[in-house]
Amino acid sequence: MTATLTTPAVLAEGHRTPRQLRWLLRLHRPAALAWTAFVLLTGAALLWLGGPLTDAAAQAWKAYNACAFGSRCSYDQDAILTYKDTYTYTTFAVLGAPFLVAAWAGAALTGRELESGTVRLAWTQAVSPVRWLAARLAFPALLITVSTGLLAWLHRRAWTAGDGRIDTAKPWHDVATFYAGGVVPVALALAGLALGALAGLLLRRSLPALAATVLGVGALWAAVHTAMPYLWPTVTKVSGLGEGPQGDGFIAGEGVITAGGDRVAAPCTSIFNQGCKAELTELKAVSFYRDYHPVSHTWPLNLVASGILLLLTALLVVTALRLVRRRTA
Amino acid sequence: MVDYRIDRRSGVATYVQIVQQTKQALRLGLLMPGDKLPTAREVVEATAVNPNTVLKAYRELEREGLVEARRGLGTFVRRSLGAAPADSPLRAELEDWAARAREAGLEREDVAALFTAVLDTQFPHRTAEGDPS
Amino acid sequence: MTEPAIEAAALAKRFGRRRDAWALRDCSFRVPAGRVCAVVGPNGAGKSTLLALAAGLLVPTEGTVTVLGTDPAAARPRIGFVDQDKPLYPQLTVAETLRMGADLNPGRWDAGTAHDVVAAGSLDPGKRIRALSGGQRTRVALALALGKRPELLLLDEPMADLDPLARHDLMGVLMGQAAAHGTTIVMSSHVVAELEDSCDHLLLLGGGRVRLAGEIDEVLAAHTRLSAPAGTTLAPHRVVETRTTGRQLSALIRPAGPLPGDWRTCAPSLEELLLSYLRNPEAPSSADTTTEAAA
16 A cells, blocks of 8 residues: 555546446455455365365275274274365355355445445546446456356365265255255345345445345245246156155155046155055055156256346346436436 | 735725735835736635635726736736835834834823824825725 | 536425425526535525535436536536535545545546645545544545536535634635636535635525525625614515614615615625524525626
């Protein structure tokens, strides 16, 4: 930081467009640095997870499985436990990214400026308020997309490396794993950015805006997750009564098919239970059915969910820009 | 060079004060023909009065023929006023007389009263323009 | 420059939907270019709203405001605005704040002026804004606004938290700007005593309406203070304020014609005039002293 003032004797020439990016970074420097640290740490952890840690844990599992009962077993338990912990933390980190973005966007992007009055300084320079807001949305959006996308990709890579080699690796349809390795965190983070900007403009206070945005992102996620099984046509698998309902993945619905061809909710699923057998016979059940999404639906589901979130984000952005234009000259 | 002091409480319009103080400076020889008056900017930065007031004063002085404005260069003194520069023999005589008055035992108020009486006799009062009440 | 710096026609602003939420009502006035205009009025009269409308920070509910010949949004690069609480970014240093001004106002930034204003206050350029005193912050805020080389400067109570020396200094800076560049300065103020020297145009607001508008000299010339025997009728002159003590009646009026010879009259000072209007909100407003734009 220079301690002297530069004093060019002539009016500054050159760049016609105000250099907003530079000051956006300067004003939000602590948040930018914290985010960078977060991304670097999580990214490094994911790289370690998907590389050396997977190898070590896989070896340990191999050794564990080779143990016969009774004999002394030596295997690297630490590796297995470290793998499990690291996987949990990094998954939380990737899933938490949208909430970090939401908190920052709600508190600092517009809320703090409106609360402290500095928006009246920002809006009386040569930049129009709409362009001011647009810059505040565009530059962070770019950064967030790239960094969150990178983390999600690293997570998927790490999970793929462990799939099949780590005995206790989460299945693809474990909720946390499914989201962390997909595109939804990116879309959710962008939605959090837009929601934070709008909340700050509406509430004009940083703390309420922060709370509203974080809660809003949580609500969005819950809504997306609830709707998720219905976002793509399901695959139906019919199975015999002795097998129980079959089909691994996200379940949209299941039950029994009666002799008349009707679909009815299943009162129970194990025919080997006498009471259950009686109920199923009473229903004249012929087979179990399950509507579900197999692993091949991973990307369609991800993309549709993200698409809906991005549509919502676009709506929020347009609303925020129009609000600013309506309020100022 | 002349340093303007604006007395807000005197009841005299600001531009009149500037005119008067300029004339005073001319009388005392602090401003000579050819000297440059301070620019309006310099005056307002020092006194915080409206620039139009200063310009009005300078225009008044120009109207009386005491100064002239040269485009792009500034405002310059054209002629001097009165014939009593600060170091004239009249002033030396007055100082001499004041010293003698003090020795004779006169107080400041006595001297002022004496001087004002003589002034009134020699230079009869012109009615001051100004406000009623 | 013959077009007025600010021209308002039936300008009105309402916050919210309630009937008493009108901050400004039916304001029409003109501020000629190159003037130093004082906006005076009690708290809640709408001074801040007026300045914000001219700066493009608010949109009128009714009526129009034209700034420098166009709407406030188009004139944004040519207007300087300093809000009442002198908003600045607390985490920036003084030098960074000025550099931000240069970056956000490309092509118009006068670094020399900004630097001079800050240096005249002996400010350490490396000091953070949050470590500055109120007067120092005002200086930085003014430097930011002046560095833009604005044609119109809008200041909301700029001298409010300054000590007398700082007030005098910064007033000098503002007057110097007006002298050097012909900047139109519109400032709202409570300190009436200082206005008479530096301002030559007046805008008096009360209850959201314009009570007085015009050149200060003309406004003062249009009013007369008088004393007369108690009970004297003052019609047909427009009465701003009357007071009867004992057998004497004193009043401030706008003469509609020649005055009787037995009235003792004198011209009011600006302070007396403003105080009379402020004390009497129901007095008829004198919007017809608005001068036509005279360059």
